[in-house]
Structure formats: structure tokens, C-alpha cells
Amino acid sequence: MQTKKKPHHFSLLPLLLSFLSLHAAAVAVAKDGRSLISFKAALPNPPPLLSNWLPNKDPCSFNGVKCQGLAANRVSAVDLSFSPLSANFHTVAKFLLSIDSLESLTLQSANVSRSIAFPPGSKCSSVLTNLDLSTNSLSGPVSDVSGLAACPGLKSLNLSGNALDFSLKEKWNGGLKIVAGLESLDLSWNDMFDEFSRRGRCRRWISGALFFINGL
Numbered sequence: 001m002q003t004k005k006k007p008h009h010f011s012l013l014p015l016l017l018s019f020l021s022l023h024a025a026a027v028a029v030a031k032d033g034r035s036l037i038s039f040k041a042a043l044p045n046p047p048p049l050l051s052n053w054l055p056n057k058d059p060c061s062f063n064g065v066k067c068q069g070l071a072a073n074r075v076s077a078v079d080l081s082f083s084p085l086s087a088n089f090h091t092v093a094k095f096l097l098s099i100d101s102l103e104s105l106t107l108q109s110a111n112v113s114r115s116i117a118f119p120p121g122s123k124c125s126s127v128l129t130n131l132d133l134s135t136n137s138l139s140g141p142v143s144d145v146s147g148l149a150a151c152p153g154l155k156s157l158n159l160s161g162n163a164l165d166f167s168l169k170e171k172w173n174g175g176l177k178i179v180a181g182l183e184s185l186d187l188s189w190n191d192m193f194d195e196f197s198r199r200g201r202c203r204r205w206i207s208g209a210l211f212f213i214n215g216l
């Protein structure tokens with residue numbers, strides 16, 4: 001009778017392990033949810049899009065949030081484009097870029113303002129590949145963009161249509177040192193002036209090379 005019991009006992013092990021991993025996944029996604037709720041709480045006047053961002057709800061069901069890709073059942077993408085967040089970049093970095101499993105953040109025309117400098121002590125998702133902050137009011141020297149080296153997996157960065165200062169002094173003072181793997185950098189429509197005081201257009205950065213297209 002006792003020999004029969006043993007295999008029966010062992011068969012519970014995989015069940016227990018899968019329960020534990022499900023539990024770990026639930027804990028992890030709950031942490032992502034808390035970051036999103038903290039972000040909403042930091043906004044002076046959260047836009048209607050965030051009305052279903054509620055505590056203790058599944059963050060994968062929040063408007064603008066996707067859970068897919070590398071980390072299934074974790075928050076992998078956030079897109080709040082065209083929602084007036086009235087947030088500064090510091091708040092975005094602290095609560096959104098720090099979500100461990102975040103692969104893509106798209107905040108096009110979302111009224112994000114102030115300095116692009118990455119807040120000291122804050123961390124950035126190591127799997128973040130796409131960051132779109134185009135058409136906002138980000139300001140300060142373009143060399144502050146270098147702080148995004150905190151996001152080591154970044155491949156595409158869109159800062160088009162902001163107010164970053166790309167004056168000649170800033171261009172050589174510190175310059176731009178971003179992530180080695182960055183494949184696309186769009187800095188068009190910023191406050192970029194070349195030596196002829198014309199608005200500059202910088203389209204892409206590939207393998208450390210900057211390409212400027214002047215005019216406009």
C-alpha cells in the first residue's frame with residue numbers, strides 16, 4: 001500500500017511548480033499594475049483614456065497597455081499617444097520606463113514636457129527597444145539625450161518635434177553618446193541650428209554616424 005502512495009505523492013510536484021510559477025507571474029504583473037497606477041496618480045489631470053486604470057484590476061486590460069511579446073502576461077507595451085498627459089519626462093521615466101518587461105513606449109503628442117535628462121537613481125527596462133516621444137515639449141540641451149544610455153536595449157528613439165537645443169555649443173559640448181545598439185534616432189523638428197543658423201534635420205543615427213539633412 002505504501003509503495004503505491006509514493007508515485008502519487010511525486011505527481012504533485014509539477015502541479016506545485018506550475019502553481020508557484022503562476023503565482024510569481026501574478027505577483028510580477030501586479031507590480032507592473034502598481035507602476036501604471038502610480039503614473040496615473042502623478043498626473044495633475046489624468047486624461048479620459050486612463051479611466052479604466054484602476055487599482056487591483058488586471059493591468060493587461062488597461063487602455064493603451066499591451067501584455068505580449070517576450071514576457072507573456074507582463075506589461076510589454078504602453079501607447080498613450082494623443083492623450084494630454086501634462087506629464088514631465090521625469091514622471092514618465094520613473095513610473096513607465098522602469099517597468100521591467102516594457103519593450104515599447106509610445107507617447108506621441110501626449111504633452112510631455114521638461115528635460116529629457118534621465119532621472120538619477122531611476123532604472124530603465126533592459127528590454128525596452130522602442131521609445132517614441134515625438135511631438136511633445138521636451139526641452140534642454142540635446143546632450144541630455146545621452147542619459148537614455150540607461151536603457152541598454154534601445155533600438156529606436158523618436159524625439160522629433162520637441163524643443164531640444166541643438167546649438168553649436170551643445171553639439172560639441174558633451175555631444176551625443178547614446179546606446180551602442182541604437183539603430184534609429186529621429187531628432188527632426190527640434191531647435192537645431194547649424195553654423196548658417198538654419199533649422200537642421202537629423203534623420204538617422206546608424207552605427208554611431210549622424211546624418212544631417214539641412215533645410216526647412
Ligand SMILES: *[C@@H]1O[C@H](CO)[C@@H](O)[C@H](O)[C@H]1NC(C)=O
Nearest residue numbers: 084085086087088111112113
Ligand atoms: C500641457 O502640460 C502643461 C504642464 O506640463 C500644462 O500647463 C498645459 O495646460 C498642458 N496643455 C494641454 C493642452 O493639456
Ligand SMILES: *[C@@H]1O[C@H](CO)[C@@H](O)[C@H](O)[C@H]1NC(C)=O
Nearest residue numbers: 108134135158160184185186
Ligand atoms: C517620428 O515621429 C514623427 C511624428 O510622430 C513621424 O512623422 C516620424 O516618421 C517618426 N520617425 C521615425 C524615424 O519613425
